[in-house]
Amino acid sequence: MTDLVRKSSYDGKFAGLYDLERTLGRGHFAIVKLAKHVFTGEKVAVKVIDKTKLDEVSLAHLFQEVRCMKLVQHPHVVRLYEVIDTQSKLYLILELGDGGDMYDYIMQHENGLDEDLASTYFQQIVQAISYCHKMHVVHRDLKPENVIFFKKQGVVKLTDFGFSNLYSPGQKLETSCGSLAYSAPEILLGDSYDAPAVDVWSLGVLLFMLVCGEPPFNETNDSETLTMIMDCKYHLPEHLSDECK
Known part of the structure; x- marks a missing residue:
């Protein structure tokens, strides 16, 4: 997965690039947060997955999701900007919608x-x-x-x-x-x-x-x-x- 993700040794201030703000949604092993890029001010949606709660099969499914999203760059698919992989969490940085579902x-x-x-x-x-x-x-x-x-x-x-x-x-x-x-x-x-x-x-x-x-x-x-x-x-x-x- 090294071709798909950027590794980071700490979770801290979200690899030093994004400030996490309010929670947009929550699932069993993940939460979706509003975040803002510290340099550009661009707002994004960040899916934060707690890898410590996933078994090997679930982790494989997670990285399959990343592979698929990387493949489908299309005007009517929410864009995956970046993936940041830390020791305990995986961050999917996603295009932010402005009108609900x-x-x-x-x-x-x-x-x-x-x-x-x-x-x-x-x-x-x-x-x-x-x-x-x-x-x-x-x-x-x-x-x-x-x-x-x-x-x-x-x-x-x-x-x-x-x-x-x-x-x-x-x-x-x-x-x-x-x-x-x-x-x-x-x-x-x-x-x-x-x-x-x-x-x-x-x-x-x-x-x-x-x-x-x-x-x-x-x-x-x-x-x-x-x-x-x-x-x-x-x-x-x-x-x-x-x-x-």
Whole structure:
């Protein structure tokens, strides 16, 4: 990983380059902080991963995430500026959005977005995923929470490559991962699967949310949701245009 990261012997003032500020989000083994470059003043998002809490398999997945993000430099993918590796922590320095995530935005629109606006955002996400697949990277966790608004740029960008992986053309993958409501049936069944196809399924779920304001498979418990996904049963609201349907 020496070609991907910059080593540092101390955590201190974040390798002397960034001041960490308020917390933006928190996970099991990582937190996301707002940070500012001490020389340029540029604000970034920093994902801070505590390596002491990770086993060897989790560490391998972490560095796979870094590899994938380094590969997919695209206008609609959140940019990974730098990786700083210290003895106990790994810092991912990321492009900072300024408009929240797509899930919160959708929740503000009970019946979904205007179809023209939804189409604009969806095209940008498709472009990002298409480029990922061109680089033989599968995302495997495509959902509104992982799409960030950049209002000043007037775009949305894909983020969180924690479940991403590299694949060869025609190669079948076997790892079950992602979020239930957005996962393709073959992943949930535990079968081997075509890598790009599972992202395409998730794209369809995301599009449904954009124009309907809720997921297509949204039952009261996971078991019922799983059944609906396997049967591919969903209801299209009447307000959708024929073209959209």
